[in-house]
Amino acid sequence: MRRVVFILPVVVFITIAGFLAQGLTRDPSELPSALLDRPAPEFDLPPLEGRDDHGLARSDLGGEPMLVNVFASWCVPCRVEHPLINRLAEEGVTVQGINHKDKPEAARAWLAELGDNFTHVGADRDGRASIEWGVYGVPETYIVDPAGTIVYRHVGPLRPEDVEETILPILESIEQ
Amino acid sequence: MIRALALVAALLATPAAAALLPGERLDDPKLEAMARTIGKELRCVVCQNQSIDDSNAELARDFRRIVRERLLAGDSEAEVLRFMTDRYGEFVLLKPPLNSSTIVLWAGPFAILALGGLALAFTLKRRRHAAAATPDLTAEERRRLDELIGEEPGHA
Numbered sequence: 001m002r003r004v005v006f007i008l009p010v011v012v013f014i015t016i017a018g019f020l021a022q023g024l025t026r027d028p029s030e031l032p033s034a035l036l037d038r039p040a041p042e043f044d045l046p047p048l049e050g051r052d053d054h055g056l057a058r059s060d061l062g063g064e065p066m067l068v069n070v071f072a073s074w075c076v077p078c079r080v081e082h083p084l085i086n087r088l089a090e091e092g093v094t095v096q097g098i099n100h101k102d103k104p105e106a107a108r109a110w111l112a113e114l115g116d117n118f119t120h121v122g123a124d125r126d127g128r129a130s131i132e133w134g135v136y137g138v139p140e141t142y143i144v145d146p147a148g149t150i151v152y153r154h155v156g157p158l159r160p161e162d163v164e165e166t167i168l169p170i171l172e173s174i175e176q
Numbered sequence: 177m178i179r180a181l182a183l184v185a186a187l188l189a190t191p192a193a194a195a196l197l198p199g200e201r202l203d204d205p206k207l208e209a210m211a212r213t214i215g216k217e218l219r220c221v222v223c224q225n226q227s228i229d230d231s232n233a234e235l236a237r238d239f240r241r242i243v244r245e246r247l248l249a250g251d252s253e254a255e256v257l258r259f260m261t262d263r264y265g266e267f268v269l270l271k272p273p274l275n276s277s278t279i280v281l282w283a284g285p286f287a288i289l290a291l292g293g294l295a296l297a298f299t300l301k302r303r304r305h306a307a308a309a310t311p312d313l314t315a316e317e318r319r320r321l322d323e324l325i326g327e328e329p330g331h332a
């Protein structure tokens with residue numbers, strides 16, 4: 001009995017330390033999407049002025065796996081991740097864009113400079129459509145499956161590791 | 177003394193709804209009051225430790241606007257909060273709701289306090305028994321003790 005009493009605090013300590021150690025590897029400010037495994041929200045955005053497009057709406061989603069990338073010309077990390085977005089599009093991935101709280105001239109110039117491989121771009125001038133998606137910062141990238149369900153959200157700029165280890169595998173797994 | 181206390185009180189007083197701009201307020205005072213109540217309960221997801229009423233972040237401003245839009249559309253307080261948690265999850269509520277997944281958060285500290293109290297009571301009882309269980313010295317041992325104490329200090 002006495003041995004148990006001595007071991008117990010050690011066991012409790014190791015258990016708590018284990019959880020805390022695992023917690024150290026996570027980012028506490030990163031929110032999981034409340035929309036995971038739920039259908040993408042209803043929205044209907046006009047096109048980016050001057051872009052030959054009809055805009056982006058809920059009806060454009062589904063049918064095939066696609067990415068929805070929320071970006072803005074005033075967002076520095078968006079600029080950093082955009083080459084990766086371009087590369088994904090060039091490899092055949094359908095990427096839709098939501099231009100978040102941006103001026104059309106600035107967004108157009110940004111795309112002209114960095115490359116525009118978006119299939120459609122919706123201009124979310126006042127940010128309301130983004131709120132339907134649960135967006136809380138830019139950039140964010142959503143993976144939508146052929147049924148129109150959100151299966152993954154990446155907060156912040158995409159890095160090559162994220163593309164290799166997460167985005168591409170998920171896209172492949174929802175291919176059917 | 178009074179002045180020091182007044183200074184501390186002034187420094188600690190957080191201005192209510194510090195970030196709300198006059199132009200955001202609704203005309204209907206009842207709805208605006210509801211909006212303020214809700215605003216204090218919603219977390220600014222960017223700053224994460226402030227309510228949307230206190231945060232200067234642009235997203236907080238958008239959230240405040242949405243709260244008022246929903247109220248004008250006739251939503252109740254519960255419906256407005258549901259609207260937000262549907263899109264941003266339970267984390268957007270500053271007060272975590274009491275349900276099966278948060279019961280550990282709410283009850284945990286009390287449970288640990290109770291456990292600690294039990295352990296303390298147990299230990300105290302053991303100590304008291306141990307003290308009571310010490311037998312008195314026998315006559316033989318008492319004689320030896322007197323002999324030893326009788327020796328001059330410094331001897332082994």
